[in-house]
Amino acid sequence: MDLSRALPPPISGRREQIATRITFFAIGFASGAWAPLIPFAKARLGAGDGELGLLLLCVGLGSILAMPLAGALAARLGHRWVLTVAAGVMLLVFPLLAVVSSAPGLAAALFGFGIGVGSIDCVINMQAIVVERGSGRPLMSGFHALYSLGGIAGAGGLSALLAAGASPLAAASGVAAGLLIAAAAAWPGLLARADEPHGAHFALPRGIVLMIAAFCFVVFLTEGSALDWSAVLLRTTRNASAAQAGLGYVAFAAAMTVGRLAGDSLVGRVGRVRTVVIGTLVAAAGLGLAALAPGWILPVAGYGLVGAGCSNVVPVLYSALGRQTVMPESQAVPAVSVVGYAGLLAGPAAIGLVADLSSLMVALLGLAALLAALAATARRLGGAL
Numbered sequence: 001m002d003l004s005r006a007l008p009p010p011i012s013g014r015r016e017q018i019a020t021r022i023t024f025f026a027i028g029f030a031s032g033a034w035a036p037l038i039p040f041a042k043a044r045l046g047a048g049d050g051e052l053g054l055l056l057l058c059v060g061l062g063s064i065l066a067m068p069l070a071g072a073l074a075a076r077l078g079h080r081w082v083l084t085v086a087a088g089v090m091l092l093v094f095p096l097l098a099v100v101s102s103a104p105g106l107a108a109a110l111f112g113f114g115i116g117v118g119s120i121d122c123v124i125n126m127q128a129i130v131v132e133r134g135s136g137r138p139l140m141s142g143f144h145a146l147y148s149l150g151g152i153a154g155a156g157g158l159s160a161l162l163a164a165g166a167s168p169l170a171a172a173s174g175v176a177a178g179l180l181i182a183a184a185a186a187w188p189g190l191l192a193r194a195d196e197p198h199g200a201h202f203a204l205p206r207g208i209v210l211m212i213a214a215f216c217f218v219v220f221l222t223e224g225s226a227l228d229w230s231a232v233l234l235r236t237t238r239n240a241s242a243a244q245a246g247l248g249y250v251a252f253a254a255a256m257t258v259g260r261l262a263g264d265s266l267v268g269r270v271g272r273v274r275t276v277v278i279g280t281l282v283a284a285a286g287l288g289l290a291a292l293a294p295g296w297i298l299p300v301a302g303y304g305l306v307g308a309g310c311s312n313v314v315p316v317l318y319s320a321l322g323r324q325t326v327m328p329e330s331q332a333v334p335a336v337s338v339v340g341y342a343g344l345l346a347g348p349a350a351i352g353l354v355a356d357l358s359s360l361m362v363a364l365l366g367l368a369a370l371l372a373a374l375a376a377t378a379r380r381l382g383g384a385l
Helices: 014-045 049-077 079-098 103-135 138-161 168-189 208-236 245-262 263-270 273-291 299-308 312-322 330-356 359-384
Strands: none
Touching: 014 049, 014 079, 014 103, 014 168, 049 079, 049 103, 049 330, 079 103, 079 168, 103 138, 103 312, 103 330, 138 168, 138 245, 138 263, 138 312, 168 273, 208 245, 208 273, 208 299, 208 312, 208 330, 208 359, 245 263, 245 299, 263 273, 263 312, 273 299, 273 312, 273 359, 299 312, 312 330, 330 359
């Protein structure tokens, strides 16, 4: 079957591009805004670190379960309907994250938050593929850059509100109001028609989509390791101070954001295959530097290289889902997203297990070897890139 015949006509209007950017920013903003509320939730529940960790997994669980359904519904009903309903779920749930004081209640709220986040994450990437394809030029890195900027703005903005004396509920309600404004602004440019009128069921990735999913798994695993293990590495093995320990992730996040902002131009100049090859090699070199260099300054620089290297790999891989013909996009995007989220959630725990059996340095070098393997096999993605 030639799946290219099932693809929608090109969409290249400025309105659709703006709506896609707004939605990426909004989902990043909401995700970032949750981070400053976590200590308040922990204090309300009187939860230990282990209990809190289990509760936080509810976000990932809700996201993973929602993605396949969101993709199928978007194929049948159109992107606009699914994105609007998912935004409504987030609007209702987010203020609850600031007030719920029981573990079951918080678990339910986080699960609902994950449903909203996962649904929007999946479907807006489906829209981004259509919009980029219609424009005839690289746009995906710029779209994903707005997610990164939104995360910075959400975390920073909510922290500023709390520092100014706002209650957690008031600050969370402000986030909900912001999401409502963003949803209204994006509405005209969200794709209303269905890409595949007969809908689509969830399917496991196969063929080239399976290879893209494996690449995403490793890159998301790398991103998760930077979030969860960079400070541990700097603090416990490089004797960094408590203030210095967080600089590894700051360098990673800043470099990733800058890399994505410049990514569309970079992809246009060097090509998609070279972007993946160079990006994974740079990230591998960065992890090697972080794992092996003495002191804390060079490891921080290493995490900056990891962020720069990873910044455009996933956007290029998502773009490739719009060119492959093995699976419909409504199946391919959710399948790859689920595998990627699995890497983000399970990867840090796997690194901890390897570190327990050997050392954190060995675990990070193993991850660097996986990234180098991606670089060596990237050309096998062939025409999909």
